[in-house]
């Protein structure tokens with residue numbers, strides 16, 4: 001019997017609709033050769049929701065997402081929304097959506113495709129073979145800690161983590177490591193911060209349940225340096241909200257193009273899958289956006305739904321299409337045999353995914 005999944009599509013603004021449409025094309029292609037089926041429902045979030053509902057996150061979008069098996073999201077934002085008050089801004093909608101879904105773990109793989117090592121600003125021998133995963137705590141730490149205040153002569157924020165918050169994110173990292181190279185690097189600033197000292201103790205504790213996984217600790221300043229010096233030493237990087245925000249951006253640039261990297265936000269009621277890039281208003285509507293990050297996000301979604309055969313098909317198709325030399329404009333200077341549009345790239349990957 002075939003399995004049916006209810007997928008909430010939140011296309012968003014800018015290039016969002018273009019890239020999500022291509023991911024849907026690829027999902028439909030794998031559905032045609034496997035025993036899975038998808039029911040899609042479209043919901044508005046971000047600037048497009050402000051235009052229609054005067055709010056960046058309408059209740060019907062929250063309800064729709066919560067009733068789905070997964071949410072596939074494009075991107076939000078654009079210059080026309082930049083001067084809106086905070087409660088109307090597109091990113092307020094995204095932050096609230098993460099909260100509503102309860103997704104406390106942000107997973108960002110940084111994998112380099114052999115054909116695109118030249119796209120990295122680092123030397124080929126440094127980046128060839130990089131395959132790391134940043135597991136970032138997403139709903140705690142200094143971005144949310146109380147008290148926080150901006151006064152005329154000073155301002156302060158609070159970095160706070162509870163044992164429970166550290167435990168649950170550490171578990172996600174160790175579980176991920178079990179299916180990878182079985183190494184977790186926990187990144188903190190325990191030489192200076194009490195909150196990091198607690199982080200270390202709790203991570204050590206969780207590690208006892210995973211004797212197969214090797215755990216090491218690294219200070220965040222050293223981790224930033226090591227990421228650039230020798231990224232291949234990492235398998236899973238486990239870290240808190242602010243350190244993860246910074247390190248995951250650095251890790252993505254090790255790989256090169258922003259148009260290739262997917263992400264998953266999990267641990268809550270429903271998983272949210274999205275490319276790491278934004279809505280790219282500068283290229284929206286031109287048919288030149290790279291849909292691969294969104295297509296790879298759809299593949300992460302399938303893995304979390306335990307549809308590994310379908311996920312393998314997508315990842316294999318992306319590799320094959322890149323190997324064949326097809327490139328969207330952003331990657332046209334890296335061994336391109338043919339430069340293709342957003343929609344042509346989606347069709348090529350869809351075609352290879354059915355083979």
Ligand code: NAD
Nearest residue numbers: 075076077078258259277278279280281282283289290330
């Ligand atoms: P961006 O990621 O949208 O764009 C940065 C650069 O990368 C641009 O030159 C863009 O053309 C290019 N780029 C991005 N994605 C691409 C793709 N798939 N293919 C080819 N090129 C691509 O970041 P930005 O310019 O700083 O922000 C633009 C808007 O996106 C802002 O409104 C910002 O708030 C929003 N944003 C949204 C998210 C999100 O929805 N999760 C994340 C970051 C930024």
